[in-house]
Amino acid sequence: MKTLRLATRTFGAVAVRPDLWRAGLSQVRRLAPNRWYARWPFLPVPAREYLEFRVLTQYGDTQRSPEVRDVIDYLEWSRDWHSTARSQRRKRRV
Numbered sequence: 350m351k352t353l354r355l356a357t358r359t360f361g362a363v364a365v366r367p368d369l370w371r372a373g374l375s376q377v378r379r380l381a382p383n384r385w386y387a388r389w390p391f392l393p394v395p396a397r398e399y400l401e402f403r404v405l406t407q408y409g410d411t412q413r414s415p416e417v418r419d420v421i422d423y424l425e426w427s428r429d430w431h432s433t434a435r436s437q438r439r440k441r442r443v
Contacts, residue, residue: 351414358417363424372428 363373381393401411407419 355414355417359420362417362421366421369421369424369428372424372431375431376424376427 363369377393380395380399382388382396385391385393404413404415405411407415
């Protein structure tokens with residue numbers, strides 16, 4: 350139940366931030382396992398092992414749940430990093 354609550358809160362936090370929609374969709378696409386639509390729960394959810402690794406490296410404990418603010422911070426970082434990378438590629442072409 351904690352996972353559903355976290356997902357709902359995170360979705361709500363991202364829904365009111367249109368500047369993060371693209372980064373959020375990009376991360377869902379990148380982290381979803383291949384053929385996610387053919388396996389239960391038929392959602393693009395990252396592998397449990399990956400999520401446990403990320404929680405362990407963030408908080409030092411796999412039993413702790415991520416905080417919505419940390420997910421938002423990650424999406425902001427991802428958006429900014431990809432934006433910087435795109436501008437750097439454009440500079441090299443010129």
